[in-house]
Amino acid sequence: MAEADAVFMRRALALAREAAAAGEVPVGCVIVRGGEILAEGRNRRETDKNALAHAELEAIGAACRRLGGWRLSGCTLYVTLEPCSMCAGAIVNARVPRVVYGAKDARAGAMGSVLNVNSYPLNHKAEVTGGVEEAECAALLRSFFLARRAAQEHGKGAGHETDG
Numbered sequence: 001m002a003e004a005d006a007v008f009m010r011r012a013l014a015l016a017r018e019a020a021a022a023g024e025v026p027v028g029c030v031i032v033r034g035g036e037i038l039a040e041g042r043n044r045r046e047t048d049k050n051a052l053a054h055a056e057l058e059a060i061g062a063a064c065r066r067l068g069g070w071r072l073s074g075c076t077l078y079v080t081l082e083p084c085s086m087c088a089g090a091i092v093n094a095r096v097p098r099v100v101y102g103a104k105d106a107r108a109g110a111m112g113s114v115l116n117v118n119s120y121p122l123n124h125k126a127e128v129t130g131g132v133e134e135a136e137c138a139a140l141l142r143s144f145f146l147a148r149r150a151a152q153e154h155g156k157g158a159g160h161e162t163d164g
Contacts, residue, residue, distance in 0.1 A: 008100070009078050013102070018042055025043050025144065027043045031077050041054075055079060064094065070094060076097070081102065098129070102138070
């Protein structure tokens with residue numbers, strides 16, 4: 001693992017912690033080009049009441065606005081949880097050349113766990129590196145869901161779904 005990957009994943013982890021503090025599934029994302037963070041995102045589905053409010057989509061939208069175009073050439077997307085099929089599709093459409101994720105998503109991961117978008121004859125394939133800061137990313141998700149289940153068992157939960 002490159003040291004730069006760990007540095008940028010730690011920033012994504014900080015964003016994931018912000019999401020958790022707001023009651024969101026703790027997923028954070030940064031998009032980097034030339035060693036500079038261009039855009040950041042974190043989950044906001046509960047806050048925004050919007051199924052599309054995933055960390056990756058927020059970061060991709062911000063990066064496109066900052067660069068003034070939809071192609072994210074030369075960028076690397078760092079995210080704490082393996083992207084779902086919706087986010088993987090956005091990564092393909094934005095032509096993100098490299099994706100680095102922390103924890104695998106055995107329920108919805110679309111970059112190797114449940115399905116692999118790179119196995120389809122699409123017009124773009126991202127280089128994918130998984131497992132960067134994996135233990136910390138997985139522990140954050142695990143502790144979030146344990147706390148949510150405990151709150152629901154004690155009648156304090158908001159009844160949110162438990163998916164990422």
